[in-house]
Amino acid sequence: MREMISLLSEAMNRIHDAMQSWVGVAMSDKELHFFVVGMIGMLTFFALFVLVKIIQQLKFSTTIIAFIFAFILMVVFVFAIEIQQAVTQSGNMEFADAVAGLWGFIVFFIVYAVIAGAFYGLFKFLRWGKRSTSNRKPKKARKKKSRPVQSAVYEEPKDEELKVEEQEPIKYRSDLRK
Incomplete structure (x- = not known):
C-alpha cells in the first residue's frame, strides 16, 4: 500500500x-x-x-446506480481506513487489505442480489400464474357519458326552472342510468 x-x-x-x-x-x-x-x-x-x-x-436502473454510488463510497472508506492505519500505526497499510474489504462488499451485494432476484422472480411467477388460470374475458371499455359543462358563475334560476315536475319515484338502480 x-x-x-x-x-x-x-x-x-x-x-x-x-x-x-x-x-x-x-x-x-x-x-x-x-x-x-x-x-x-x-x-x-x-x-x-x-x-x-x-x-x-435498463430495468433495475435504481439498483445499479445505488450499487455504483455505494461502491465508490466504499473505495473512499477503505482507503481512508488504510491511510488512518498508517498515520496512527494501528495496523499495516496494505493494498491487499483494501482489496479484501471491497471484495467483502461485492460478495455481500451478490448475496443480496440473488435473494432479491429470487423474491422478484417468485412474485412475477405467482402473478403470472394468477393471470393464466383465470378465464375472464377482457373488460370492454365503457363509454363515458358526456355531462353538460356547468358555469362557474352563479346565475339566478328563472321562474320556469323553479317549477318542479312530478316524477315517478326511482325503484331500481338501473333506472338511474336512463
Missing part, C-alpha cells in the same frame, strides 16, 4: 512538472489543483452522465 501511494505521488509530481513546463507559467499547488481537479472532475462528470443515461434505460 505504501508503495502504491509512493507511485501515485511520484506520478502526480511528474504531471505537476509537465503541466508547469507545458503552460510555461509557474503555478502554485493551489492553482495547479484548481485546474487539474476541475478538468478531471468535468471529464468524470460527462462520462458518468452518459453512463447514467444508458443505465436509466
